[in-house]
Amino acid sequence: MKNIILGVCGSIAAYKSATLVRLLVKAGANVRVVMSADATSFITPLTLATLSKNPVGIEYFKADTGEWNNHVELGLWADAMIIAPATANTLAKMANGLCDNLLTAVYLSAKCPVYFAPAMDLDMWLHPATRQNVIRLQAFGNIMIPPGNGELASGLHGEGRMAEPEEIVAFVDAESKKKLVLAGKKILVTAGPTYEAIDPVRFIGNHSSGKMGFAIADELASMGADVTLVTGPTAQTSKQKTIKRIDVTSAAQMLEACLAVYPGVNAAIMSAAVADYTPAEVAEQKIKKQDEELSIQLKKTTDILKTLGQQKAAGQILVGFALETNDEELNAISKLQKKNLDFIVLNSLNDAGAGFKGDTNKITIIDSALHKTMFDLKSKEAVARDICDKVTQLLNG
Structure with a gap:
């Protein structure tokens, strides 16, 4: 209120x-x-x-x-x-x-x-x-x-x-x-990037600001949901004081936090930009500049979204995101099906105003029946409402 x-x-x-x-x-x-x-x-x-x-x-x-x-x-x-x-x-x-x-x-x-x-x-x-x-x-x-x-x-x-x-x-x-439409519902949201350490001072990361995930968490909380927000490193803050925030740094830490929360939630909206690869070994000391080239061996991180999709219980809603640069719909549908999602939120870096850091986004929602809903360019707060409305429809039948 x-x-x-x-x-x-x-x-x-x-x-x-x-x-x-x-x-x-x-x-x-x-x-x-x-x-x-x-x-x-x-x-x-x-x-x-x-x-x-x-x-x-x-x-x-x-x-x-x-x-x-x-x-x-x-x-x-x-x-x-x-x-x-x-x-x-x-x-x-x-x-x-x-x-x-x-x-x-x-x-x-x-x-x-x-x-x-x-x-x-x-x-x-x-x-x-x-x-x-x-x-x-x-x-x-x-x-x-x-x-x-x-x-x-x-x-x-x-x-x-x-x-x-x-x-x-x-x-x-x-x-x-x-009196709110999501009263009594528990929802997990992830946001922001992950940082994968190379040495004590350097990391591999991405440009995610966390704005989209935080907007979704705020919207869900305003609709009455009990929200747990697992976020990577970001300067964003929640407007809704009831949100339980868990700060993590790496993909492994985000996986651990999500696995602890996921069994008890009604829905999970995984908007974080999680690293696909992490250094195979982390140097204990700062790597000194020596040779003209530096090679870092990388290994795959555990796919958090796929892991949750494999563990999804009857009635749970799982939502993923796909940020694509080519073959957008084909890649998004493949991710939707392989990871057992209820719907996927697609945005393309080819669309002006979409993607990381900005205050706007342009999305397409594709559900498990491959029904597609396209939205105009909107503020991330308005996009969050569209996503949360879809989650509400699924949760409330």
Whole structure:
């Protein structure tokens, strides 16, 4: 979720909203805070505006400037609304459709999932009116973040304290993933080049930047998948914080990492540019410049894609890539069939804008039935969506 409205009500627990804003922003969300007037007695709007890097909404309009806080626009903008702390008073208003302040007006305008984290004393929480309001809100489709059990502001001990900010973020993240098309799916992605050592300072490598693989991993994670990214040496970073990253250097290390992960995944997308050959012997010391010529004996690396294809279980999806310079389709189909792939992503260095290092790519997807889908030149992020859509179709039947 990128756009989140945080509603803050008048409760002693409002002080926790500062931490909540920071955690949401850290997770990559764009946060807009809307406060009730009473909430400003517990925490200042300036604090939340500074942490969220957005102005805080309190009133419908500012009397001195006439500036209007458009509650309908806010409700349409948000991917999720979190009301934390949610007081008994605000819960009652929400349950009965009252909107005498900006916060409740935004709630009634929201088209997104709405989460509420109750915060009140034990007797208020247990009162039949509050219980009925909560039941009614849940019947509307709103999602309650259960209150905790512990010491309350009154000195009583029991249920009613607002969930901790870390618990709220984890709860919302888990709930939102349930609605995503790849929720519960585990996917392995490889990216980048491999470096095959010649001596302690030199290696054989290639020009892969890792951009395509990282874009695929980010797209899969945004669709709810549990992604493990095995990457060779690259300066790329993931946008999605949930991705588990395993850094490797050589083809042998990448093979070992993939074999450890592969049995437990639903799909593997092998976009790394793995070396086909590696030095037969690695010099222990730096090779000194002596003769006019230097010969290095090479040996084949283990074919990772073929190895996984041989181990592929029923229902697993395996995707390979083919970067070709001649006889593109013929070579790609041969690789598709020999390595037991579900589909292969072909790109040609003869196509302008395709290949390594750049921010664009032009691909053709060929599946196991030899159905061919050609795509125009696109950004690598857009290409990643096309590839992930194909994987999703196969995983979901």
